[in-house]
Every structure is written in C-alpha cells, then in structure tokens.
Amino acid sequence: MTLAVTGGAGFIGSNFILYMREKYPDLRIISIDCLTYASNRFVIDKLSCDANFRFSKTDICDRNEIYRLFEEEKPDILVNFAAESHVDRSIDGSEQFLRTNVLGTGVLLDACLRYGIKRFHQISTDEVYGDLPLEGDDPPFTESSPLNPGNPYSASKAAADLLVLSYSRTHGLPITVSRSVNNYGPLQHGEKFIPTVINSVLRGKNIPVYGNGKNVRGWLYVRDHCAAVDLILKNGREGEIYNVGATDYLQNIELAELICDRMRASRDLITFVSDRPGHDRRYDIDCTRLKTDTGWSPETAFSAGIEKTIEYYK
Ligand SMILES: NC(=O)c1ccc[n+]([C@@H]2O[C@H](COP(=O)([O-])OP(=O)(O)OC[C@H]3O[C@@H](n4cnc5c(N)ncnc54)[C@H](O)[C@@H]3O)[C@@H](O)[C@H]2O)c1
Known part of the structure; x- marks a missing residue:
C-alpha cells in the first residue's frame, strides 16, 4: 500500500506522516512538497534512512511532474494537505492561494483520475x-451548512472542496473531505497564533492580539486530527464530508492569558493591535458524523496538549 501525502513538510502533514509511520511500519509513504x-525538514531528515519513505520536492501545480510521480509510484491513497494556509497573507494577495x-x-484530482x-x-x-456572531444561540455548523467563507484563504479552500466534490459526482472519483478546527502542536510555523504567543513570551516580547481579542476559535491537538484522517480513510463513507471538532473553544485573549499564566509570564505582554480586516468572529462545528461513522474522539485534553506544545517551542 502506498500513501501519497502532499504538503508533507508542513505542520499537519509532517505530524500525519509521523503518525502513519508509527502506526503502519510497512506502509510506503511518499511526501510531496515544494x-x-x-x-520544515524535520520529517524528511528523520525518515531519510527509511526505505519505505520517499520525499519528492514537487509543486502540486506542476502537472508533468505530478503525473511522472504518479506513474512511478502509483499511490493507492492521496491525502492533500498542500496549501497556502495563512489568512493574513491571503489578505495581502490571493494569487498564490488560488494557484x-x-x-x-x-x-x-486529474492525476488520480488518470492513474x-x-x-x-x-x-x-x-x-x-x-x-457565527460572538453572542447568541446559533447552532454549530454541520456538513450541510452553506459555504460562506470570509477571507481569500477560506474562499480558496471552499473552492477546492467544491472541485473535489464535483470529481466525485462527475467522474465517480472515490473522495472524502474533512473540515477541521484550528490545530496546535509541534512543528507549526512561527507565524501562527499559538507559536507567536509562546515565542513572544520566551523572548520577553509583546504578544500581538487582534482587535479586542474576543474572537473565538476551536482548538484540537494535531495528533487527534491525524487520527481522524486515518479513521476517515478506513471507515469514512466515500463522497462524504466530515467535520473534525475541537476539544476546546477559547477567545484569543483567553488563550494568550492562559499561555502567559502557564509560562509564568506577565499578562502585561499582551498588546492589542488593529483588527484583521473581515476577521471571523466565532467558529463552531458539529462533528457527530465523524464520531458516528468512524468512532473518533479526541484523546488529548487542551491542558496536556498546550503543555507539550510549550515544551516543544522551548
Ligand atoms: N493549521 C490549522 O490549524 C488547519 C486547520 C484546518 C485545516 N487546515 C488545512 O490543513 C492543511 C495543512 O495545514 P498546515 O497548517 O499544515 O499548513 P502549512 O502552511 O504548515 O503547510 C503547508 C505545506 O504545503 C506546502 N505547499 C504549499 N504550496 C505547495 C505547492 N504548490 N506544492 C507543494 N507543496 C506546497 C508547503 O511547503 C508546506 O509544507 C491545509 O490545507 C490547511 O488549509 C489547517
């Protein structure tokens, strides 16, 4: 069995490869990343002597190279993590996100269809x-809630989801889609919120928090997301979408304060900066389908996960 992981040198892709390698020692894994x-090169270096691991420095937009790789490796499964993933950068310019x-x-998708x-x-x-509004009793989003992305990053992800679903309907391609809350854990790039807070504390620098800090995000330890994807590959229904839910929902300000307290740093480091344009207020999703179909439930409580994450950045 050969698994291709695109974006395998990114935050979640790296953690997913490590998870799958640990769980399935005989699985052939091809990491594709430009x-x-x-x-980061952590997994590429760590698995450099593993005969069942191959890294290919390839841009997923390079059709010829992707076809050549498929011809050589004939993957059985492809998990697509490759993406431009930072909302702020998509506000500065959307082209690379669309690409x-x-x-x-x-x-x-074309390569999967062809090979x-x-x-x-x-x-x-x-x-x-x-x-969702910050206050109120709006129900959480389910997989059939309408798509209503609020920034160029999420708009490009919504467009990709629709494209994937269309290949299922038009061509009968065996697909699944998962929509996860924010992940945290080792190997995340320093520009994202939790690494920014931890690194600012470690350096005694101001912690930038957008607006009034009341925006709410759901958080999931990255390994629990990896477990969800593994279960969807095994037990998920073809053509289906799965929400991957949070263990905790926190306001950004609560999260920054919690990290300051755990790292025994002064909360005075927290500095409010001008809000992100179009800043999404609150996310909340229902992941009953994932739990029912696959038996998934997250194993890492936020208190344990954030402790491991702080240790990693230290
Ligand atoms: N991080 C989160 O909290 C989160 C939450 C939900 C969903 N996601 C989704 O999970 C996926 C992975 O997110 P992440 O946080 O690991 O992102 P990341 O930015 O850390 O990693 C993305 C990886 O994709 C690679 N990549 C970018 N463009 C490429 C291209 N054209 N060809 C080949 N490789 C390319 C990058 O080099 C990088 O290694 C993304 O699709 C993202 O939308 C992330």
Missing part, C-alpha cells in the same frame, strides 16, 4: 462555513 517558507489551493488541487486511486482525501477547514 518546500515553501512554511515547510496552490485551487489549481493545485485540480492537478492532483487511478483508492481514495483522494482533501484536508479542508471549518473556516469554509464562515463565522
């Missing part, structure tokens, strides 16, 4: 549903 600024997140996904695949799994985000 090594953007957001990538990788939409066109790149299209190239991978055959047992499963194409698209890694998506809860951000495709847009946000």
Whole structure:
C-alpha cells in the first residue's frame, strides 16, 4: 500500500506522516512538497534512512511532474494537505492561494483520475462555513451548512472542496473531505497564533492580539486530527464530508492569558493591535458524523496538549 501525502513538510502533514509511520511500519509513504517558507525538514531528515519513505520536492501545480510521480509510484491513497494556509497573507494577495489551493488541487484530482486511486482525501477547514456572531444561540455548523467563507484563504479552500466534490459526482472519483478546527502542536510555523504567543513570551516580547481579542476559535491537538484522517480513510463513507471538532473553544485573549499564566509570564505582554480586516468572529462545528461513522474522539485534553506544545517551542 502506498500513501501519497502532499504538503508533507508542513505542520499537519509532517505530524500525519509521523503518525502513519508509527502506526503502519510497512506502509510506503511518499511526501510531496515544494518546500515553501512554511515547510520544515524535520520529517524528511528523520525518515531519510527509511526505505519505505520517499520525499519528492514537487509543486502540486506542476502537472508533468505530478503525473511522472504518479506513474512511478502509483499511490493507492492521496491525502492533500498542500496549501497556502495563512489568512493574513491571503489578505495581502490571493494569487498564490488560488494557484496552490485551487489549481493545485485540480492537478492532483486529474492525476488520480488518470492513474487511478483508492481514495483522494482533501484536508479542508471549518473556516469554509464562515463565522457565527460572538453572542447568541446559533447552532454549530454541520456538513450541510452553506459555504460562506470570509477571507481569500477560506474562499480558496471552499473552492477546492467544491472541485473535489464535483470529481466525485462527475467522474465517480472515490473522495472524502474533512473540515477541521484550528490545530496546535509541534512543528507549526512561527507565524501562527499559538507559536507567536509562546515565542513572544520566551523572548520577553509583546504578544500581538487582534482587535479586542474576543474572537473565538476551536482548538484540537494535531495528533487527534491525524487520527481522524486515518479513521476517515478506513471507515469514512466515500463522497462524504466530515467535520473534525475541537476539544476546546477559547477567545484569543483567553488563550494568550492562559499561555502567559502557564509560562509564568506577565499578562502585561499582551498588546492589542488593529483588527484583521473581515476577521471571523466565532467558529463552531458539529462533528457527530465523524464520531458516528468512524468512532473518533479526541484523546488529548487542551491542558496536556498546550503543555507539550510549550515544551516543544522551548
Ligand atoms: N493549521 C490549522 O490549524 C488547519 C486547520 C484546518 C485545516 N487546515 C488545512 O490543513 C492543511 C495543512 O495545514 P498546515 O497548517 O499544515 O499548513 P502549512 O502552511 O504548515 O503547510 C503547508 C505545506 O504545503 C506546502 N505547499 C504549499 N504550496 C505547495 C505547492 N504548490 N506544492 C507543494 N507543496 C506546497 C508547503 O511547503 C508546506 O509544507 C491545509 O490545507 C490547511 O488549509 C489547517
């Protein structure tokens, strides 16, 4: 069995490869990544002597190279983590987001169609549903909630989801999609919120928090997301979308304060900065389908996960 992991040198892709290697020692794993600024070489170096691991420095938008790789490796399963993933950068310019997140996904779908695949799994985000008001009793988003992305990053992810679903309907491609809340844990790029808070504390620098800090995000330890994807590959229904839910929902300010307290740093480091344009207020998703179909439930409580994450950045 051969598993191709695109974006395998990014935060979640790296953790997913380590998870799958630990769980399935005989699985052949091909990591495909063009090594953007957001990538890291941790897994590439760690598995360099593993005969069942191959790293290919390839851009998923490069159709010829992707076809050549498929010809050589004939993957049974492809999990697509490759993406431009930082909302702030998508506000500065959307082109690279459209290129990788939409066109790149299209190239991978075409390759799967051409060479055959047992499963194409698209890694998506809860951000495709847009946000909820901060207050009120709006129900959480389910997989059939309308897509209503609030920024160019989430719009490009929503576009990719629709493309993936269309290949299922039009071509009968065996696909699944998962839409996860925010992940945290080792190997995340320093530009994201939790690494920014931890690194600021470690350096005694101000911790930037957007607006009034009341925006709410759901958090899931990255290994629990990896377990969800593994279970969807095994037990998920073809053509289906799965929300991957949080263990905790926190306001950004609560999260920054919690990390300060755990690291015994002064909360005075927290500095409010001008809000992100179009900043999503609150996310909340229902992941009953994932639990019912696959038996998934997260194992890492936020208190344990954040402790491991702080230790990692230290
Ligand atoms: N991090 C989160 O909290 C979160 C939550 C929900 C969903 N997601 C989704 O999970 C996936 C992975 O997120 P992440 O946080 O690990 O992102 P990341 O930015 O850490 O990693 C993305 C990886 O993709 C690679 N990549 C980018 N463009 C590429 C291209 N054209 N060809 C080949 N490789 C390319 C990068 O080099 C990088 O290694 C993304 O699709 C993201 O939308 C992330």
